[in-house]
């Protein structure tokens with residue numbers, strides 16, 4: 586049978602229509618997005634969260650080297666009238682990766698679509714979201730290291746040359762169509778840059794690690810949030826909370842709210858150094874910002890395994906925490922503070938960890954100069 590060009594076009598159009606009808610709607614994507622965010626925001630009131638999230642570079646505190654790089658890149662892409670290069674942000678949770686993506690979209694004046702790798706399980710999920718983009722828009726994929734192979738392969742030509750290959754039909758009648766997608770910017774975020782596949786990583790123009798915040802920067806985050814939330818706090822009170830916030834703005838924001846509740850119920854509502862100290866002590870957050878789980882982790886290594894090395898799997902079972910939570914949430918700060926060391930035979934508690942927990946280092950190790 587001879588098929589005319591006209592017929593071919595009609596068939597292609599109808600196959601495309603069928604395909605599009607089968608795609609997830611933006612409502613469906615939004616639902617998955619909100620489920621993801623909800624999991625992370627259990628402890629923090631969502632309305633407050635929304636109000637205190639910075640929207641401009643001026644409001645976004647710290648990360649100055651990264652902000653400078655981004656400002657120049659944004660300016661250049663505006664002058665060239667092309668979309669921003671794809672960006673990858675990595676670093677521990679709560680340092681401001683998602684917030685920064687929102688700031689960038691706001692500073693450029695474009696829309697941002699937020700999703701996360703686990704929500705892009707089926708090929709049609711990623712195809713659906715790519716095809717729903719408008720020119721210049723930003724697509725933000727959280728936890729991008731969790732993208733599966735198929736989704737990654739759909740993403741490669743979309744990132745590089747702005748097209749995707751659509752396959753329609755079954756068995757013998759499979760057809761492939763090359764469909765253009767609008768020029769967009771992908772911003773990926775991950776807590777684990779090492780888990781990203783090489784080819785995906787290579788397709789990002791800018792790859793940047795977010796740094797832990799200094800106490801001064803965190804005190805600024807706290808004072809800014811306090812102002813928005815109508816919480817009275819003095820400089821010393823802000824510094825006290827900052828020093829116990831694990832160098833992380835998300836934790837600083839959580840602690841300020843808890844401290845404000847404490848100050849309101851026990852005192853006149855204003856947060857001072859003494860009140861902050863008392864409130865945080867009552868929450869078992871110590872002067873380095875460690876909580877019960879951090880201390881249990883270090884104590885376990887010291888008391889049960891002579892200071893280590895001990896494998897992450899063993900720690901996970903003994904603590905009842907999953908490996909990912911230990912690696913992503915607890916370890917980065919303990920490593921940064923020099924309380925924990927990673928060796929190829931497992932984790933070790935450092936001399937500083939013994940000191941912090943008030944455990945005699947010599948007694949445990951029987952000799953000097955191990956570290």
Ligand SMILES: Nc1ncnc2c1ncn2[C@@H]1O[C@H](COP(=O)(O)OP(=O)(O)OP(=O)(O)O)[C@@H](O)[C@H]1O
Nearest residue numbers: 637638645646678679680681682683684806834835
């Ligand atoms: N630079 C900053 N200045 C002020 N506030 C900040 C900054 N970075 C983050 N925050 C605050 O901390 C909260 C957590 O930030 P965000 O959700 O962007 O972290 P994240 O790096 O995306 O974390 P995750 O890895 O868990 O997704 C934000 O709601 C925001 O209010």
Ligand SMILES: [Mg+2]
Nearest residue numbers: 682683727774
């Ligand atoms: Mg995030």
